[in-house]
Amino acid sequence: MGVYPDNDDTMWLTDTANVGRGKNGDVSRVVVHVTAGGMKNTNQAGSAYATWSSAEVRAKMGVKYLSAHFVVELDGRVIQFVDTNDAAYGTGWLTTGSVHIEFAGDHPHPLTGDQLHYGARLIAWIAREHPSVALAPTGTSAADPGDPTLPGITCHKFIQVVWRAKPENKSKPFTPKSCPGDGIIGQLGDLARQARLYGRPPRVLEQAVGR
Numbered sequence: 001m002g003v004y005p006d007n008d009d010t011m012w013l014t015d016t017a018n019v020g021r022g023k024n025g026d027v028s029r030v031v032v033h034v035t036a037g038g039m040k041n042t043n044q045a046g047s048a049y050a051t052w053s054s055a056e057v058r059a060k061m062g063v064k065y066l067s068a069h070f071v072v073e074l075d076g077r078v079i080q081f082v083d084t085n086d087a088a089y090g091t092g093w094l095t096t097g098s099v100h101i102e103f104a105g106d107h108p109h110p111l112t113g114d115q116l117h118y119g120a121r122l123i124a125w126i127a128r129e130h131p132s133v134a135l136a137p138t139g140t141s142a143a144d145p146g147d148p149t150l151p152g153i154t155c156h157k158f159i160q161v162v163w164r165a166k167p168e169n170k171s172k173p174f175t176p177k178s179c180p181g182d183g184i185i186g187q188l189g190d191l192a193r194q195a196r197l198y199g200r201p202p203r204v205l206e207q208a209v210g211r
């Protein structure tokens, strides 16, 4: 069971348009997204759930499948929608083998301090639950998206940029997304660093504090 023990709520998605039961394979990466729900709405998990579970809304957006495993609200609350062993549909390419996290907010704003803290704790848990995940960003910017197939932390934009650069995809229909935006992209290194800290065995942290 890939259920985050410290979640603040769960809003389980059940439709096969949102959940690929047991289909996430060997999870080796975390994909960071932004909800684009703004910097004030305190219930972006509720908005996301309403969007994802409506076939009508998905049709309007031109997508058949849409979901993420988690939303991290502006105040750091973590809401889970999909078991991490199940596939969520946060991207087309590389949607499986990934845990998709939607951070409440909007580009180009950075994460709030609470989101950075609680998001990093969540990512540390993901790496313990799925040992193939590496706690380091695989890209640094849209101009340097790295290789998102490698284990690590990436984002929606990097996956799109690398997918689009493949010769066979150059003429395919494509809507470029500002997800998660430059503010959050600039924090991927911080997220990874803090997740590495939280990922240490508790005793090591206690000793460090004790000194």
Ligand SMILES: [Zn+2]
Pocket (backbone or CB within 6 Å): 032, 033, 034, 090, 156, 177, 179, 180
């Ligand atoms: Zn996204």
